[in-house]
Amino acid sequence: MKTVTLDIAKTGIGIPADMKTKAQQANALLHSGEGEGNDFLGWVHLPSSISEADLGAIEAEAAKLRARADAVVCIGIGGSYLGAKAVLEALSDPFKLLHKEQTQPTVLFAGQNISEDYIHELLDALKEHSFAAIVISKSGTTTEPAIAFRLIKAELERRYGKQEAAQRIVAVTDKARGALKTLATQEGYPTFVIPDDVGGRFSVLTPVGLLPLAVAGVDIRALVAGAQEMERATDRSVPFEENPAAVYAAVRNLLYAGGKKIEILGSYEPKLQYINEWWKQLYGESEGKQGKGIFPASVTLTADLHSMGQYIQEGERTLFETIISVEKPAREVRIEADAENLDGLNFLAGKRVSEVNRMAELGVQLAHMDGGVPNIRIAIPEISARVIGGLLYFFEKACGISGYLLGVNPFNQPGVEAYKKNMFALLDKPGYEEASKAIKARL
C-alpha cells in the first residue's frame, strides 16, 4: 500500500522536460551532499539509519516515564515541538480526556509560547497528577523552552525532591553544546542526542519526535517504517514521474513562477491540523529568504470554507491549494433516517458521513479550480503511524528539492535572529547594553 499518491491533474500545469531534469538534479544534490547547506543533510538517510538499538533505547526511556507519570510535559518550540505535536494529534482520539479510564499518559506541551497564563494554568493542572518532563532544544539556548523548563524543573524538585526529579526529567539536545547539555550533565538527566547534521525542522524522526510519541503510546516503529519506505520511494535513482517528492517540488515551483505566491495546505480531517503547522515551519523557514519563497498557509476543512472559503474562491488570484486527502476513515458512522425530515436531510439517510465529506472535497476542488486556484491532491490511504511516517518524509524530501529549485539554501534560518536580538536588548540581557539604549529610544 502506497503511503502517498500525488495528483496534479487539477493544477492545469504540465511539467516541462527541463524542470523534470532540474528536479532530478536537485534530488541528486541532496544525496551527493554537494549543494548549499550540505552540513545539514543528516535527515536524508535518517529513517534507514535508525537502528534497533536506537528504537529500543527510546522505548525503554519512554517506558520509565510512563511508569512514573500520568502526565508528561514536552518542553520545546519550533522543530523541537511541532513534529511530536503533529503526529500525536493525527493519531489521537481528540476526546481522549473525556474517557473515564486513561490507558496512556497524557502528553502535554510547554515552552512553545511565553504566556504567563498558559504556564500558570499548566502548573496548576499538574498539581492533580504525577508528572514528568522531556525538555527538547537542539541549540540548548532557546528562550521560550528555557523559561518553561526553569519553572517546571523547580516544580518537579519541590514535589519530588532533587534526586527523584532527576529521574523524571529527560533532556533531548546537542551532544556537546548549549546550556541544556551542561545542565543535563550536571543534574544527571538521561539524555538523547539530536544529530549535528539534522536541523530542527527536519528532526521529527530523531528522539525529538520519537521519545514524546513513544511516551504517548504511538507505534514509533511503524512511523519509522513508513518513513523508510518513503526514503526508498524518493531516492535519487527513482524516475521523476514516479517520485512524488520531485513532482510536488516541481509543480509548486512552476506555480510560484506563474504568480501563485501562496500555498494553502488543507485537509478534510481535523486531526491533520497540526501537520499543517509542522509543514508551515518546514517550508517557511526553508524557503522564505532572499526576498523569495512561497508563503505557506493552511486551512482546516470544511470548517474554514465557512470563514476563508470566500477569499479562496474570489480574492486575490495568488493562491494555490494542496489538499491532504484521506481515502479511508478509521471509523464508521451512518446518517440516520428521520421520520419527520424537518431538516430535509433524508436524501442522505444511510450514507456514511465520510461520503458527504468526500463530495464536499470534490465539489470544493472543482469550484476552487474554476475560481483560478490550482489544486494539488496528496492522497493518503488512511491516518496511521506508518502512513504519517511516509507523509512526513515525503514533505521533507520535497522541501529539500524545492528549496534547491528555488535557488536558496533550504537548511538555514538566518532571519529568525532579528527579533531575538531586539527582545534581549529590551530585556537588558548582559552584553546588550548599547543595543538596549538604541532600541528603547525607538519605542
Ligand SMILES: O=P(O)(O)OC[C@H]1O[C@H](O)[C@H](O)[C@@H](O)[C@@H]1O
Ligand atoms: O531546538 P531549538 O534549538 O530550541 O530551536 C527551536 C526552534 O527555534 C529557532 O528559533 C529556529 O528558528 C527553529 O528552526 C528551531 O526549530
